[in-house]
Amino acid sequence: MGRLGVRDYEQILDLAVAILENTDPEAIWSLITKHLCEVFDCTGVTFSGLYIAERVLRTEAWAPESHGPIALDLTDRYPNPDQHPLTLHVASGGTSPVILSRISERWRHSPWYDSARETGGGEQLGLPTPGDPLALRSLILGREQEFTDRDLALAARIQPLILTVDSQAREFRRLGAAAPLSVSTRHDLTPRELTVLGLLSEGLTSQGIAHRLLISPHTVNRHLEKVYRKLGTNNRVSTVLLAKQHGLVP
Numbered sequence: 001m002g003r004l005g006v007r008d009y010e011q012i013l014d015l016a017v018a019i020l021e022n023t024d025p026e027a028i029w030s031l032i033t034k035h036l037c038e039v040f041d042c043t044g045v046t047f048s049g050l051y052i053a054e055r056v057l058r059t060e061a062w063a064p065e066s067h068g069p070i071a072l073d074l075t076d077r078y079p080n081p082d083q084h085p086l087t088l089h090v091a092s093g094g095t096s097p098v099i100l101s102r103i104s105e106r107w108r109h110s111p112w113y114d115s116a117r118e119t120g121g122g123e124q125l126g127l128p129t130p131g132d133p134l135a136l137r138s139l140i141l142g143r144e145q146e147f148t149d150r151d152l153a154l155a156a157r158i159q160p161l162i163l164t165v166d167s168q169a170r171e172f173r174r175l176g177a178a179a180p181l182s183v184s185t186r187h188d189l190t191p192r193e194l195t196v197l198g199l200l201s202e203g204l205t206s207q208g209i210a211h212r213l214l215i216s217p218h219t220v221n222r223h224l225e226k227v228y229r230k231l232g233t234n235n236r237v238s239t240v241l242l243a244k245q246h247g248l249v250p
Helices: 006-021 025-039 085-091 111-117 149-176 181-187 191-201 206-213 217-231 236-245
Strands: 044-051 056-063 070-073 123-128 136-143
Touching (some): 006 149, 025 044, 025 136, 025 149, 085 123, 085 136, 123 149, 149 191, 191 217, 191 236, 206 217
Antiparallel strands (some): 044 136, 056 070, 123 136
């Protein structure tokens, strides 16, 4: 595994700060793909999920240019989408970032490589983002020059941050379906605080919320302290009752 330099850790910190400053959960993947495109000097980065049962590839975010969500039917274009090297890696339980040419001897002689070269990104690095039980989801970084051990090490350092963000974004969407964000903004609650509040209303302990969001119980308690202060409460029961009265949680 390659060694990282000071600049590499600065770039990781830059991404963390950008994520913390973001207030729109729906824009988080566009932010991440754009940042990774710059960090790894890529010609393109996508965040996609392969739905094997439907034989559909859904791409949610793109960089450097956003094309919006796209669902691609793979039935005609790729006879065996489940045989893509990254798909095989994730389907077999692989969660670590991988360089596709290293896990597949025939990568550069595959239809996927030819398709990637059309956009200038034949060399690819896959960064799995598990979490959706219906899809094999990954960030795919593409460029002309080969990826190195240093790139792999940097991706491995960035991955925990991305997985935490993904977990929180999915919970926010699930909870937000019953409690519109426009309601919470009147109480000055951030999306992260609203997510913690929603899980609290479902009866989860600090440990349970931490496990669900891939953060520490200490971080959960800090979020709860801010929620109490903003809602003018001092315990979990009164906080959940007030939140329900104001439509902040289901």
